[in-house]
Amino acid sequence: MGERLLMKGAEALAEAAIRAGAQIFFGYPITPQNETPEYFSRRMPELGRKYVQAESEVASINMVYGAASTGTRVITSSSSPGISLMQEGFSYIGNSNVPCVVVNVMRGGPGLGNIAPAQGDYFQATKGGGHGDYHSIVLAPHTVQEQCDLMYDAFELAEKYRIMVVVLSDGLLGQMMEPVEFKDWVDVSKLKTPDWAIVGKGDRPRNLITSFELDPEGLEKMNLALQEKYKKIAENETRYELYMMDDAEYALTGFGTVARIMKTTVKMLREKGIKAGLIRPITVWPFPYKVYEDFADKVKFFLDVEMNEGQMLEDVKLGVNGKKPVIFYGRFGGVVPTAEEIYKQFRLHLGGC
Amino acid sequence: MEPKVIIDEERCKSCGLCVSVCPKQVLRISNKINLKGYHPVELFDNEGCISCGFCYIICPDKAIVEVRRPEKVGV
Amino acid sequence: MKLIYKAPETFTKKPTTYCPGCTHGVAHRIIAELLEEMDLVKKAVIIWPVGCAVFGYDFIDTDAAVAAHGRACAMATGVKRAHPESFVITYQGDGDLASIGMAETVHAAARGELITTIFINNGNFGMTGGQMAPTTLIGQVTTTSPYGRKPEVNGFPIHVAEMLATLDGPAYIARASLDSPQHINQAKNFIRKAFKAQLLGLGYSLVELVSTCPTNWKMTPVEALERVRREVLPVFPIGEFRVVKGVE
Numbered sequence: 001m002g003e004r005l006l007m008k009g010a011e012a013l014a015e016a017a018i019r020a021g022a023q024i025f026f027g028y029p030i031t032p033q034n035e036t037p038e039y040f041s042r043r044m045p046e047l048g049r050k051y052v053q054a055e056s057e058v059a060s061i062n063m064v065y066g067a068a069s070t071g072t073r074v075i076t077s078s079s080s081p082g083i084s085l086m087q088e089g090f091s092y093i094g095n096s097n098v099p100c101v102v103v104n105v106m107r108g109g110p111g112l113g114n115i116a117p118a119q120g121d122y123f124q125a126t127k128g129g130g131h132g133d134y135h136s137i138v139l140a141p142h143t144v145q146e147q148c149d150l151m152y153d154a155f156e157l158a159e160k161y162r163i164m165v166v167v168l169s170d171g172l173l174g175q176m177m178e179p180v181e182f183k184d185w186v187d188v189s190k191l192k193t194p195d196w197a198i199v200g201k202g203d204r205p206r207n208l209i210t211s212f213e214l215d216p217e218g219l220e221k222m223n224l225a226l227q228e229k230y231k232k233i234a235e236n237e238t239r240y241e242l243y244m245m246d247d248a249e250y251a252l253t254g255f256g257t258v259a260r261i262m263k264t265t266v267k268m269l270r271e272k273g274i275k276a277g278l279i280r281p282i283t284v285w286p287f288p289y290k291v292y293e294d295f296a297d298k299v300k301f302f303l304d305v306e307m308n309e310g311q312m313l314e315d316v317k318l319g320v321n322g323k324k325p326v327i328f329y330g331r332f333g334g335v336v337p338t339a340e341e342i343y344k345q346f347r348l349h350l351g352g353c
Numbered sequence: 354m355e356p357k358v359i360i361d362e363e364r365c366k367s368c369g370l371c372v373s374v375c376p377k378q379v380l381r382i383s384n385k386i387n388l389k390g391y392h393p394v395e396l397f398d399n400e401g402c403i404s405c406g407f408c409y410i411i412c413p414d415k416a417i418v419e420v421r422r423p424e425k426v427g428v
Numbered sequence: 429m430k431l432i433y434k435a436p437e438t439f440t441k442k443p444t445t446y447c448p449g450c451t452h453g454v455a456h457r458i459i460a461e462l463l464e465e466m467d468l469v470k471k472a473v474i475i476w477p478v479g480c481a482v483f484g485y486d487f488i489d490t491d492a493a494v495a496a497h498g499r500a501c502a503m504a505t506g507v508k509r510a511h512p513e514s515f516v517i518t519y520q521g522d523g524d525l526a527s528i529g530m531a532e533t534v535h536a537a538a539r540g541e542l543i544t545t546i547f548i549n550n551g552n553f554g555m556t557g558g559q560m561a562p563t564t565l566i567g568q569v570t571t572t573s574p575y576g577r578k579p580e581v582n583g584f585p586i587h588v589a590e591m592l593a594t595l596d597g598p599a600y601i602a603r604a605s606l607d608s609p610q611h612i613n614q615a616k617n618f619i620r621k622a623f624k625a626q627l628l629g630l631g632y633s634l635v636e637l638v639s640t641c642p643t644n645w646k647m648t649p650v651e652a653l654e655r656v657r658r659e660v661l662p663v664f665p666i667g668e669f670r671v672v673k674g675v676e
Contacts, residue, residue: 024510050509054502055535062499062532066475066506069493074510092496198491198507200471200514208485209493355429368449368642368649374609391448409433410609413453415440421429 004181009144010035010174013077013103013167016148018043020155021073021186022101024050026063028082031115032171033105036077057082061089061102068098069209071197073155073188077103079171080121081112087130090164094134095211095222097196097229099158101151102136103167105174108334116334117171119256122311125166126285133223135230136164137237138285140255144178150282152183161233162196168284170307172257172336234286241280242291244270248277251299252346253292255281255312257336258305264339269346276346284312292319301325303349305342308332357402357421358409365393365416371408377401380408436460438469440487445480449649451606451639452480455548456487458616459517463490466623471515473507475500477524480555481548484519498529501536504543515626516543522561523553526588530562533592540597540631544622547588547634549603549664550641558644562586565663570644585663589636593669599631600624601670605638607656611666618668625675633675638664 007015010033017025018040025040037053044051054060060076067074078086083104093100106121108114123129125138137157141147147169154165193199198207213219244266245251252262259280269276279295279302281288292302301324304313310328317326329345331337358380365387371394372380379398387393394416396402404422439460446452463469472490476482478497485492491514495503500518508516525533525547536543552570553559559572563585567576577585589603600622604615615637622633638660640652647655 024506026506052505052509052539055531058499059502059505059532059535062496062502063506063509065495065499066493066503066508067510068506069503070507070511070514072510074506088496089499096493198473198493198514199511200473201489201491202470206485206489206491208491210485212482212494357429364443366448370449370649370653373650373653389443404432406433407609409435410612411454413446413449413451413457414444415435415453415457418435419431420433422432424430 004179006177006179007144008035008175008177009147009169010105011039012144012180013147013151013169014039014043016151016182017075017101018047018049019182019185020152021188021191022049022075022155023073023188024052024067026052026054026060026067026074026076028054028057028060028078030079030082032107032174033077033079033103036103057085061086064100064102065089065093065096065098068093068100069096069198071194073191075101075103077105079105079107080109083121083124084129090136091130091132091134092211093164094130094136095132095226096209097162098209099162101154101158101165101167103169106168106170114334115171117257117307117336118334119170119258119307119311121168122284122306122308125168126287134226135285136166137161137233137283138166138168140168140282140284141173142256142260142280144173144176145180147173148180148182152186157237161229163229163233168256170257171334237283238286238288239282240288240291241282243278243280245277245279245295247275248298249275249300251277251279251295251302252305253279253302253316254305255284258307261337261339262305262342265342265346268339268343274350281312287315289315289319292316293321296320296323299324301327301349303327303329303346305329305337305345307336354399354423355421356396356399357404358396358417359419360394360396361416361418362387362393363389364414365391366414367391367393368413370411370413371417374407374411376405376407377403436464438464438489441489442486444487445483447643449640449642449652450480452548454606454612455546455637455639456484458612458619459546460488462616462620462623468515468623471513473514473516475504475507475516475518477520479521479524481519481521482555498524498527499532500524501529501532501541501543501545505536505539505541508541508543512542518543518545519548520545521548521554522550522563526562526586534595537592537632537634538595538597540599542626542629543632544626545634546619547636548639549588549636550639551660552641552644554641554644558641563664565659587664589634589669592634597632598634598670599672600633600675602668603636603638603664603666605656605661605666606640607638607653614666621671621675628674630672630674636664
């Protein structure tokens, strides 16, 4: 803890990753996170750590896979179209049980889309954009400060569970400048090469990192082991924030940037005497279904707002399980809804209540 | 004399490469059948073998395990 | 009796899964011999491809990984950059290295990554049943060029060794052949130099090994060796195409 620095999100997340112990960064330019590889390229050599500019996001994620296989703290960063290119790698990493951190600074889509903020990659991140039954832990910060704090958790969770952790950011969190205070530097001298890593076998039997198992029953065993791991993660690492939910009669819900905007909407509603609150998942995988299940008994309806067609909406509905109405409001193309706009949407539905 | 070429019959896949490169033609595919159903190679003329090692060099399967040369007895 | 040759310990406790007469086994053995001779077995990390050699980790006993198809050079970059003390090798076939993996191969070479690539050129995609590959010859019949490869439809084969030798990142690029004991010995010498390039930190190294695929070429193993001499080596000649100072 110490000084407060005014930093752009894309750079702050890099500094946070470095202080959290990132030893090596692989990446490729893409807006709105170009500042991230640029920052790493400048900072890593200063600390005797490593930066490699890959020829594509396909190459980036495979370099990450290689470095992760040595048990080294490794990170890459990209934005939606680049993250699409990485999906094959995500699946391989998923079935190989190696730790790494991937940052997705989401932008407008689909396709080339644009460079404005969006939330259209929720499905891709949480339901698996890559093939097969794998999951990554997905953290969804809503401020530049939280993005920095979660970077430390990302590396720890990745190593604890030998899993990929995705930090689901967006163009707003990437480009805005906010004061941040970094947590203490991780003592990298304490980081040890894990006994499963491929670094040269020395005197032990050789290690193998693979996601391949020709025998169906063998592959089923691998999958069941993954499912066990995911169950443990869901039991122990689900996180969310409750904002003014103690006495709430109405629940607004969202993740990331939109959740932050909705905190203002909640305050606006409270000023009018409406007892609204916000449920904000911090881990969107594992998703806090139980929170919605519990609040479905207490609130009159849920208003889910996202910068997409309604992706987290499906998980909210699963949690609420039909007990109460779940209303959705979304914007596309990089349009960021305002607090007033959401307030108006809320009042619209309140009218019918 | 001890065999100059040590063959692991169970590894041989009867590919015939060693037979084709042997300069002294002392190897042949035998009539035996190994556990995998292949006819393994055999060294049928140990005397004629010059321990050149070509069979070892071309064998892909570690079926030619060792090649040895008799020690020259001093003159 | 004096021992002239003894198969290396590091080469395969298990019988290989390769077809009879396939030269993968020869390539594996000479690599294993060199790793033992140069005391690299304990430091080696081999990145295996998607292809017939996907199980190579069972045949050469070192730390290993199986990369996504084509991505071995990127994965190897990750391993070597994260852990430079490791001795990193990629082992790839034509489809893996020159088709889907061409970008990763070229860029690892251009960056001068301190890894060594062993490139098995047998003119087809073996594992999947013999489809046309970037190294398939004009006129060659494969399961996806049933009328023979035609330039106007399928373009021309790629000369990987010559192409990579135009870059500045590589320290050693060569092509050898596994069609005869003499050529196999030469191949081993070339690979020794490639390993030296990595050990001395001189740059990227690659040895292309002209190999056979008797099953998909639909010939006997011995006929396949003859085809290499008759048809393949005239198009893909043996040679050392880039040798920087210090590697000789």
